[in-house]
Amino acid sequence: MTDVIKRKGTKEPFNPDKIKGSLQKATINAGYSLEEKNEIINEVFSNINKKLDDKQEINTETIRMCLLTELDKCEPYIAKSVRRFDSKYKSR
DSSP states (O other), rough: OOEEEETSEEEEEHHHHHHHHHHHHHHHHHHHHHHHHHHHHHHHHHHHHHHTTSSSEEEEEHHHHHHHHHHHHHOOOHHHHHHHIIIIIOOO
């Protein structure tokens, strides 16, 4: 099982539902149908899971970068939207 190292250094077990939730939020206002959203989420999530399979620990920033990289490949509009949201609301 992979542990996630949070920004403050705490650890918690990897929870795939958090990534799926983030992807769902990112596609809300993108104008995609429910079927298209699910397809995007499944593709991106599958690719991220492959990258995490062999890791014992991973930090949240690495997960975020994997997420954005995968979105850049298949849906750049959504990746841009995520970056815009982060810069506006999360001061990243």
